[in-house]
Amino acid sequence: MSDNPLITVIIPVYNILDYLPRCVQSVLDQTYRNLEILLVDDGSTDGTGELCDRLGAKDRRIRVFHKENGGSSSARNLGLSHANGEYVGFVDSDDYIDKEMYEMLLTAVREYAVGAAQIGRDEIDAQGNLLPDICIPPSKPQIWESRDFLLELLRHKGDCSFCTKLIRRDLFAGKRFPEQKLNEDFHLLVRMLPDIGKLVSLPRQGYHVFYRIGSNSRKSDRESFSRVFADCVENADMVENMIARSAGQDKELVQTAFRFGIFQRLEYLLHIPISQMTRDNRRYREIVAYLRKHWFQAMANPYLTVQNKLYHTLFALCPAGIRKMHRFLRLRKRF
DSSP: OOSSOOEEEEEEESSOTTTHHHHHHHHHTOSOOOEEEEEEEESOSSSHHHHHHHHHHHOTTEEEEEEOOOOHHHHHHHHHHHOOOSEEEEOOTTOEEOTTHHHHHHHHHHHHTOSEEEEEEEEEOTTSOBOOOSSOOOSSOEEEEHHHHHHHHHTTOSOOOGGGEEEEGGGGTTOOOOTTOSSHHHHHHHHHHHHHOEEEEEEEEEEEEEOOTTSTTOOOOTTOOOTHHHHHHHHHHHHHHHHHHHOTTOHHHHHHHHHHHHHHHHHHHHHSOGGGOSTTOHHHHHHHHHHHHTHHHHHTOTTSOHHHHHHHHHHHHOHHHHHHHHHHHHHHHHO
16 A cells, blocks of 8 residues: 555536536645546536636646536546545535645545545525534444445434545446446445445544525426336345345344335435326336235334334325325425
């Protein structure tokens, strides 16, 4: 291992002209200097691609790649294929990071002899307001075994984002982000966890997410329905099958994975527009059928709350009716 290893920072870029300079500058300002920054322009049409070229001309650590539009995962995967670093990190192009972030992460990876380190994150809206934390960082550095970190993810407590992490590049061998999917970080991370082995989580919130309405799952139109909810259900099935094959005797993992799958289906049914809850919507019908088929198993699951079980029962019986009642109660509360 080098005393001064190269870190590759991959930034997928698409039509982000106003925010990209702040993002890139926060990476250039890192106290750890041995970086290569890969800007992967995913077919931008607003001049962002040309901005990438101008930024690349100003600092030799920046390399720019242009590709046809294929989504964030395909851009990240292209970056991975060109990465030279011993370690890899990711930053989304509308976010920014503290100047000590990669130095802290690299120090932690070495000090604790782990495959990956992560730092906390916060979310900031367009008006500069801090939003409630999605993941609460620990009060002091915490070492996670891969099995226990997986449990945290399935309990919706762990952070699956690759943007908050620094990971050895060799751990990506034969593994890539699923393309044309959302919730892609969760999908890849759970597949990598057995090879990562141990992960250290740091207490500081050094990664700053800019919450921008209109990006990916952040839709303001009531009738829009992000495919992230369906992709989350698919990922829940993937991880449940993975656990059944590799850790089938671990009762806590098995039951927590089942609980996760139920929870993701309830999230789907709580967000799908009522207009799309129709008999010709195959995915919707499959999810309702799953709840009905697994009702007894859900009622016996110790990790589902009473509220979870109540929603499970109601949505299994009359999903569209429950959503209409929800809408009525929200309107009544508003007025």
